[in-house]
Amino acid sequence: MRNFIERMRELGRVEEIERPCSTVYEAPRMASRTDKILFFHDLDGHRAVMNLLSSRGALAAALGVEEKDLVRHLAAMTYSGRVVDDGRLEGGVPADLSRLPIMKHFPGDAGRYITSGIVFSRYNGVENASIHRMMVLDDHRVVARLVEGRHTHTLLKAALARGEKLPVAVTIGTHPLVTFAACTRVPEGKEFAYAAELMGGELALRECENGVRVPDAEIVLEGYITAEMAPEGPFVDITGTYDPVRQQHIIEFEKMYCKEDPIYHGILPAGDEHKLLMGAPYEPKIYRAVAEVTTVRDVLLTKGGAGYLHAVIQIRKNTQGDAKNAIMAAFAAHTSLKHVVVVDEDIDIHDPHDVEYAIATRVRGDTDIMIVTGVRGSSLDPTRLADGTNVKVGVDATMVMGREDEFKRAEWP
Numbered sequence: 001m002r003n004f005i006e007r008m009r010e011l012g013r014v015e016e017i018e019r020p021c022s023t024v025y026e027a028p029r030m031a032s033r034t035d036k037i038l039f040f041h042d043l044d045g046h047r048a049v050m051n052l053l054s055s056r057g058a059l060a061a062a063l064g065v066e067e068k069d070l071v072r073h074l075a076a077m078t079y080s081g082r083v084v085d086d087g088r089l090e091g092g093v094p095a096d097l098s099r100l101p102i103m104k105h106f107p108g109d110a111g112r113y114i115t116s117g118i119v120f121s122r123y124n125g126v127e128n129a130s131i132h133r134m135m136v137l138d139d140h141r142v143v144a145r146l147v148e149g150r151h152t153h154t155l156l157k158a159a160l161a162r163g164e165k166l167p168v169a170v171t172i173g174t175h176p177l178v179t180f181a182a183c184t185r186v187p188e189g190k191e192f193a194y195a196a197e198l199m200g201g202e203l204a205l206r207e208c209e210n211g212v213r214v215p216d217a218e219i220v221l222e223g224y225i226t227a228e229m230a231p232e233g234p235f236v237d238i239t240g241t242y243d244p245v246r247q248q249h250i251i252e253f254e255k256m257y258c259k260e261d262p263i264y265h266g267i268l269p270a271g272d273e274h275k276l277l278m279g280a281p282y283e284p285k286i287y288r289a290v291a292e293v294t295t296v297r298d299v300l301l302t303k304g305g306a307g308y309l310h311a312v313i314q315i316r317k318n319t320q321g322d323a324k325n326a327i328m329a330a331f332a333a334h335t336s337l338k339h340v341v342v343v344d345e346d347i348d349i350h351d352p353h354d355v356e357y358a359i360a361t362r363v364r365g366d367t368d369i370m371i372v373t374g375v376r377g378s379s380l381d382p383t384r385l386a387d388g389t390n391v392k393v394g395v396d397a398t399m400v401m402g403r404e405d406e407f408k409r410a411e412w413p
């Protein structure tokens with residue numbers, strides 16, 4: 001992470017905050033007003049960064065590609081990087097969360113939340129990595145939101161069924177591409193290989209005392225997810241609304257490992273970094289799925305759609321029904337997706353006005369809108385029903401094939 005910050009410094013993308021700042025609302029509010037990296041030198045006495053990866057430009061820079069090639073580049077990945085064994089993680093001390101500048105973000109949040117913690121777990125030979133929001137209970141315990149049916153939850157269930165706890169190590173302050181890999185729903189056990197591939201081919205891992213392996217990080221918290229539960233939330237998540245209280249599992253930390261003068265990383269809920277990390281990993285997945293049914297050009301999860309619920313897909317139609325097939329492929333690739341608009345190649349998917357123009361001139365409400373009811377939607381969408389189902393809408397905003405001349409915008413020679 002330090003190398004990445006240094007590179008962003010050279011690009012003029014880091015704002016140094018030398019004055020003392022508070023972890024309660026002040027730092028989160030400052031992060032909401034810029035997409036530059038904020039480097040706090042005194043966040044309640046500690047060093048911390050926010051907005052580490054808060055623009056597509058930053059992600060492209062981290063990957064060493066042009067922004068316009070981002071989705072195509074990611075869609076070509078094969079989850080095939082190499083993991084290098086770097087021995088044991090040394091220097092652990094008893095866990096003490098009071099030594100970290102953990103923030104309270106919004107007034108109605110139930111407490112302080114770790115928002116960038118990657119939960120690495122290992123059970124029965126299967127390893128997983130994913131971010132979970134974690135509400136602090138005391139100096140060594142948090143309660144974590146584990147979405148049912150996802151990998152961490154599945155591994156936990158397997159451990160609990162055998163009367164065991166799930167060994168985990170939570171890292172804070174990793175290279176942003178490692179974080180990006182952890183935010184991607186890869187096939188089971190492929191997170192390290194994907195992170196290594198994104199990083200250029202290799203990723204070194206160290207093993208904690210409980211057997212869990214972790215990449216380089218500013219802070220590592222080692223412990224177990226237990227059978228014990230506690231109320232978690234309310235918490236402002238990706239939509240900027242309060243996600244309600246649920247009973248969730250408690251993580252008990254026994255040890256922590258810190259670099260010298262560690263740099264804590266806080267992700268602002270519903271901020272640009274959160275949107276990028278939660279949404280952008282689905283763009284290549286949707287790209288690949290749509291490529292199976294037609295010629296796909298580009299995919300974007302829009303900021304207005306909370307970076308997570310709305311997709312715009314640019315295709316070149318080969319047959320008249322292609323846009324509808326693309327809609328179905330997208331919903332299958334990202335089950336939390338709610339609304340999707342499919343456009344032609346002449347529409348700039350990064351320009352909301354252009355997308356609206358396509359909707360205005362290429363959509364007939366009776367034939368071009370697909371409504372799917374009773375499907376699994378995002379647990380974070382305020383319109384979901386209690387059973388988790390929701391309604392999805394697909395909009396075919398492409399020209400009718402064979403009648404292109406009637407839809408094409410006039411141009412000067």
Ligand SMILES: C=C(C)CCOP(=O)(O)O
Pocket residue numbers: 145147237336377378379380
């Ligand atoms: C941050 C959370 C709770 C992940 C949301 O996952 P989803 O319900 O699958 O959209």
Ligand SMILES: [Mn+2]
Pocket residue numbers: 128129130151152185186187188189191
């Ligand atoms: Mn996984």
